[in-house]
Amino acid sequence: APENPEIQLALARLALLDGHPDQALQAIDQAQQLAPDNTDAHLLKGDLMRALGKLDESAQAYQTALKQNPRYTPARLALADIAITQNRLDDARKEVDTALKNTPNSLQARYTQAMIDFREKKIEPARDHLAPVLKSAPEFVPALLLGGAIEYSLNHLQTAETYLGKVAKAMPDNLYAIRLLAATQLRLGRPDDAAGTLAPALKSSPDAGILVVAGEIAQARRNFAEAAAYFEQAAQRSPDSAAIRTELGIARLAQGDNRAIAELQAASGMAGSGSRPDTFLIVGQLERKQFDAALASIAALEKKLGASAVIWNYRGAAYLGKNDAAKARDSFVQSLKLDPAFFAAAANLAQLDLQSNQPGVARQRFESVLKADPKNLNAMLALADMGLRNKDESAYVSWLEKAAATHPEALQPRVAL
Numbered sequence: 001a002p003e004n005p006e007i008q009l010a011l012a013r014l015a016l017l018d019g020h021p022d023q024a025l026q027a028i029d030q031a032q033q034l035a036p037d038n039t040d041a042h043l044l045k046g047d048l049m050r051a052l053g054k055l056d057e058s059a060q061a062y063q064t065a066l067k068q069n070p071r072y073t074p075a076r077l078a079l080a081d082i083a084i085t086q087n088r089l090d091d092a093r094k095e096v097d098t099a100l101k102n103t104p105n106s107l108q109a110r111y112t113q114a115m116i117d118f119r120e121k122k123i124e125p126a127r128d129h130l131a132p133v134l135k136s137a138p139e140f141v142p143a144l145l146l147g148g149a150i151e152y153s154l155n156h157l158q159t160a161e162t163y164l165g166k167v168a169k170a171m172p173d174n175l176y177a178i179r180l181l182a183a184t185q186l187r188l189g190r191p192d193d194a195a196g197t198l199a200p201a202l203k204s205s206p207d208a209g210i211l212v213v214a215g216e217i218a219q220a221r222r223n224f225a226e227a228a229a230y231f232e233q234a235a236q237r238s239p240d241s242a243a244i245r246t247e248l249g250i251a252r253l254a255q256g257d258n259r260a261i262a263e264l265q266a267a268s269g270m271a272g273s274g275s276r277p278d279t280f281l282i283v284g285q286l287e288r289k290q291f292d293a294a295l296a297s298i299a300a301l302e303k304k305l306g307a308s309a310v311i312w313n314y315r316g317a318a319y320l321g322k323n324d325a326a327k328a329r330d331s332f333v334q335s336l337k338l339d340p341a342f343f344a345a346a347a348n349l350a351q352l353d354l355q356s357n358q359p360g361v362a363r364q365r366f367e368s369v370l371k372a373d374p375k376n377l378n379a380m381l382a383l384a385d386m387g388l389r390n391k392d393e394s395a396y397v398s399w400l401e402k403a404a405a406t407h408p409e410a411l412q413p414r415v416a417l
Contacts, residue, residue, distance in 0.1 A: 005031040005038050012044060024048055039065050039072065046078060055082050071102045073109065080112050084119060092116050107133045111143050118146060123153045141170050145177055152184055160184045168197070175201055179209050182217070191220040208238035215247060219254075227251040242273035249277060253284050260284060261293075268300065275305055282314050291321040309339035316348055325352060341373035347382065359390065377407050384416070 001007060012027035025048060031041040042065035049058035059082050062075040069075075076099040083092035093116050099109045111133045117126035127150050133143045148163035164181040171177060178201045185194040194217050201210045215230035231248035238244055249263035261284055267277035278301040285294035295318045302311050316331030329352055335345035346365040353362035363386050369379040380403035387395030403413035 003034055005035040005041060008034065009038075009040055009044060012048075016048065021048060021052060037068055039068050042068070043072075043075060043078075046075070050078065050082065055085065058082060073099045073103045073106055076102075077106075077108055077112050080116075084112075084115060087119075089116055089120055107136055107140075111140075111146070114143075114146060114150075118150060118153075123150055126150050127154070139166075139170075141167055144170075145174070148177070148180060148184075152180055152187075155187075157184050157188050161188065172200070175207060175210060179213050182213050186213070186217055186220060191217050194220075206233075208234040208241065208244060211237070212244060212247065215251065219251060224251050224254040228255065228257070240270065242267045242270035242277065245270065246273070246277040246280070250280050253280060261288075261290075265297075268297075275301060278304065286314070286317055286321065289321060291318045294318045294321075307338060309335040309342040309345060312338065313342065313345045313348065316345065320348070328352070336368070340371070341369055341376060343369055343376060343378045343382075346379070350382070359386065362386065375406050377403055377410055377413075380406065381412060381416075384413070 008027045008031035012024040012031070015021070015024035015027060025045070028041055028045045028048065031038060032045070035041065042061045046058045046061035046065065049055070049061060059079055062079050062082075065075045066072060066079075076095045080092040080095040080099070083089070083095065092112070096109055096113045096116065099106060100113070103109065110129050114126045114130035114133070117123075117129060126146075130143060130147055130150065133140065134147055137143060144163045145167045148160045148167060151157070151160035151163060161181065161184050164177055164184060167174060167177040168181050178197060182194040182198040185191075185197060194213070198210065198214055198217065202214060206214070211230045211234035215227045215234065218224070218227035218230060228248060228251040231244060231251055234244045235241070235248055245263055245267035249260050249267055252260035252263055261281065264277045264281035264284065267273055268281060278297060282294050282297045282301065285291075285297060295315065298311055298314050298318065301314075302308075305311070312331050312335035316328045316335065319325075319328035319331055329349065332345045332349045332352075335342055336349070339345075346369045350362035350365040353359070353365065363383065366379045366382045366386070369376050370383075373379070380399050384396050384399035384403065387393070387397075387399060397417070400413045400417050403410065404417060407413070
């Protein structure tokens, strides 16, 4: 039966199983010539093109299939997957919404919907959409992997570990699952378990993500030289990652490595760097008494984020280092104007007040913080310390008792009492 398209499609499937995609494509093309309206032929070609990474040709094949059968959910979801891969999340959601109208009980559609939510950082909706999938198919590995990533994002670490542990057992070569499981165990305060989980992945050719987690594990073990080595390898694999360059700079900073500052400066200037490299850069420069350089870094961070209490407090610290008490005081005052509850600036001002023999003014700094934030533990402890400094035992005990009552979990006031 040489004119039977189903035979050609069967030959195509066999060729795929044998690992011969070129032969499979020839058979599919033959089937399409024999039966241009054969939906299965278009779907199989779409699957093959997607497997080969030819996403545009794959999408075209699925769209042709949908012209013949608009209610065919697998083609809709395949188009959604392609759109997710290409970060066209609005297009992906349209396909999933149509699929759910046609087949409201499709677990695959719910899973894809949750995937889109997760990619859009809508974590709670992603969890809600995935819940019926995990309930109906508790061993469906892709859903377990997505569930693990969602729970990790929500900091539900025990649940994340359970899901990811199942994925790692079912797919021991899935580097994303291994990396996320190790990161989860690290967050749970078990760096040794995390190292054991990650060890097999490090033996092959680890990607940048694996190396970053390995560096974080080494940092948790306070092995900063090993951490820096892992971050260096990660930076080589992903040289444009500001996050990796930041972690490398932090690891070198912990070692006292002079290259740390240059690394953090490079990270700060990269796209998507955020404030983390700038913050560590400023702290590093202040620790090294590089006060003018710190002021320049503070100005750069202010340009990036705008004025904030933290930035003005850093500026005050730099001026203190330069022995410019007047500018330091002005900076701390500006910090408190932006955030009256910012304790660090109040503490710095109080220290200047005490140096000027103005204990009453220093006490008012902390009272002002409590007006803005009545439960501020640090302010209460500072006021207790002021009472101790003035040999006012009644005030000392009173503020400690208030701190202990307001913060029942806090150790410091109870130990002092």
